[in-house]
Amino acid sequence: MKNSREQWGSRLGFILAASGSAVGLGNIWKYPHMAGQNGGAAFTVVYLLCILIVGLPILLGELAIGRKTQLSPVGAFNKLSNLSNWKWVGFLGVASAFVILSFYGVVGGWTLKYTLFALSGGFDSLSGSPDLSGQIFSEFIGSSLQPIFWQLIFMSFCMGIIIKGVKSGIEGGAKIMMPLILIILGLLVFKGLSLEGGKKGLEFLFKPKFSDLNPSSIVMALGHAFFTLSLGMGTMITYGSYLDEKQNLFTSAIWIILLDTFIAMLAGTAIFTIVFAMGADPSAGAGLIFVVLPTIFPQIGGGAVWGTLFFFILFMAALTSAISILEVITAYFIDEKGWSRNKATLLFGGIISLVGVFCSLSLGEFNITALLNISFFDFLDELSSKYMLPIGGALTALFILSKWSVKTFLVELLIGIKELKIEKSLLISILQILLIVSSLVVGLIIINELFDLLFNQSLQKMAGF
Numbered sequence: 081m082k083n084s085r086e087q088w089g090s091r092l093g094f095i096l097a098a099s100g101s102a103v104g105l106g107n108i109w110k111y112p113h114m115a116g117q118n119g120g121a122a123f124t125v126v127y128l129l130c131i132l133i134v135g136l137p138i139l140l141g142e143l144a145i146g147r148k149t150q151l152s153p154v155g156a157f158n159k160l161s162n163l164s165n166w167k168w169v170g171f172l173g174v175a176s177a178f179v180i181l182s183f184y185g186v187v188g189g190w191t192l193k194y195t196l197f198a199l200s201g202g203f204d205s206l207s208g209s210p211d212l213s214g215q216i217f218s219e220f221i222g223s224s225l226q227p228i229f230w231q232l233i234f235m236s237f238c239m240g241i242i243i244k245g246v247k248s249g250i251e252g253g254a255k256i257m258m259p260l261i262l263i264i265l266g267l268l269v270f271k272g273l274s275l276e277g278g279k280k281g282l283e284f285l286f287k288p289k290f291s292d293l294n295p296s297s298i299v300m301a302l303g304h305a306f307f308t309l310s311l312g313m314g315t316m317i318t319y320g321s322y323l324d325e326k327q328n329l330f331t332s333a334i335w336i337i338l339l340d341t342f343i344a345m346l347a348g349t350a351i352f353t354i355v356f357a358m359g360a361d362p363s364a365g366a367g368l369i370f371v372v373l374p375t376i377f378p379q380i381g382g383g384a385v386w387g388t389l390f391f392f393i394l395f396m397a398a399l400t401s402a403i404s405i406l407e408v409i410t411a412y413f414i415d416e417k418g419w420s421r422n423k424a425t426l427l428f429g430g431i432i433s434l435v436g437v438f439c440s441l442s443l444g445e446f447n448i449t450a451l452l453n454i455s456f457f458d459f460l461d462e463l464s465s466k467y468m469l470p471i472g473g474a475l476t477a478l479f480i481l482s483k484w485s486v487k488t489f490l491v492e493l494l495i496g497i498k499e500l501k502i503e504k505s506l507l508i509s510i511l512q513i514l515l516i517v518s519s520l521v522v523g524l525i526i527i528n529e530l531f532d533l534l535f536n537q538s539l540q541k542m543a544g545f
C-alpha cells in the first residue's frame with residue numbers, strides 16, 4: 081500500500097494546498113473584526129509574534145511528523161512512539177476534524193447562498209438597512225430547509241474534490257482557487273481604496289491603538305494564531321505526509337504563514353475601506369460580513385458584482401479549508417483501515433453532513449443541546465476551537481519534546497536544507513525553548529477557558545485586570 085501513496089505534484093501545489101487550508105473563514109471573517117476592535121496594528125503585532133513563537137514551531141512539527149512517517153495522524157504518532165498511547169493525539173485530531181467540519185459545512189453553505197443572493201441583485205433591497213438585513217439573515221439561518229440545502233451542496237463540492245485525490249483533487253483545486261482568491265481580493269482592495277473616505281478604514285485596521293489592547297486581546301491573538309494556521313488536529317501532519325524528502329520544510333512553512341497573514345490583511349483592508357467609505361458601523365463584530373456588508377454593497381458602483389465576488393472568495397476560502405478537514409478523516413481510513421478513498425470520503429462525508437444538519441437545525445427550532453443552554457452549532461464550535469484544537473496542539477509540542485526528541489525533529493527539518501548557517505546545538509535549543517513556550521502558553525489558554533467554564537471566572541479577571 082505504501083508505494084501507491086499519492087504525493088503532491090509540485091512544491092507550489094503543496095504550498096497552495098496548505099495555505100488553502102490555513103486561509104479560511106478565520107482570515108476573512110474573524111481576523112478583520114478582531115483586529116479592528118482590539119487595537120488595530122497593536123493587535124496585529126501581537127498576533128504576528130504569536131504566529132512566530134507558537135504557530136511556526138508547531139506548524140514545522142506537524143509537517144515534519146507527517147513527512148517523516150508518510151502517514152496521517154494516528155499512524156504517524158503510532159509509528160514514532162512505537163505504538164504507545166500517543167496515538168490518542170492522532171485520534172483526537174480525527175475527532176476534531178469530525179466536529180469542526182460538521183459546523184464549518186453549515187457556514188460554507190451560507191457563503192454559497194449569499195454568493196447567489198448577491199448575484200441575483202438581492203442585496204439591493206437591503207441597501208442601508210442593517211436591521212432588515214439582520215432579520216433576513218437570522219430568518220435564513222434559522223429556517224429548516226434552505227440552509228440545509230446549501231450545506232449539502234457545499235459538502236458535495238468538498239467530497240467531490242477529496243474523491244479525486246491528493247494531486248488532482250486537493251492540489252488541483254487549490255491551484256485554481258488560491259490565485260483566484262488573491263486576485264479578487266486585490267481587486268476589492270483597489271475598489272475599497274478608491275472610494276471616498278475609504279482610507280479611514282486603513283487607519284482603523286492598521287493604526288496602533290495600544291490602549292485598546294488588553295490581556296484578553298492577547299489571549300485572543302494567541303488562539304487565533306493557532307486557529308488560522310489550522311494547527312492542532314493533524315491537518316498539517318496529513319498534508320506533510322504527501323511530501324517527499326527533497327523539500328525544505330522551513331521555507332515552505334514561512335510561505336504558508338506569509339500567504340495566510342497577507343490574505344487576512346488584504347481581507348481586512350477590503351472590508352474596512354468599504355465599510356468606512358459608506359459610513360457603516362465598523363464595530364458590528366461577527367455580524368459584519370453577513371449582515372452589514374450586504375447593506376453597503378448596493379451603495380457602491382457595480383455593487384452586485386463586488387458583492388458577488390466577495391462572497392465567492394469567502395466560499396472558496398471555506399472550501400479549501402473544508403477539504404483539508406475531510407482529508408484528515410479520509411486519510412485515516414485509507415491508511416489505517418485500508419479502505420478505498422471513495423468509500424472513506426462518501427461514508428464519512430455523509431455522516432458529517434448529517435451531523436451538520438443538526439447543527440443547522442439548532443439555530444432554529446430543533447436544538448439537541450437545548451439542555452446545555454447552547455445551540456448545538458455553538459457547542460461544536462466552542463468544543464473544538466477552545467478545547468480540542470489547543471489540546472491537540474499542546475500535546476503535539478509535548479510529543480516532540482518528550483518522545484520524538486527535538487534532535488530527531490531537527491534532523492527531519494534539515495533534510496532539504498543545503499546550507500546551514502547556525503550551529504546545530506543552538507538550533508536545538510531554540511526549537512526546544514519555542515516548543516516549551518508554545519505548549520505552556522497553549523496550556524495556559526486551555527486552563528483559562530476551563531476556569532471560565534467551570535467557575536465563570538477567567539484568570540485575567542482573577543489577576544485583577
Ligand code: TRP
Nearest residue numbers: 102104105106107307308310401
Ligand atoms: N484555518 C482555518 C481558518 O482560518 C480554520 C481551521 C482551523 C481549519 N483548524 C482547521 C481548517 C483545520 C482546516 C483544518 O478559517
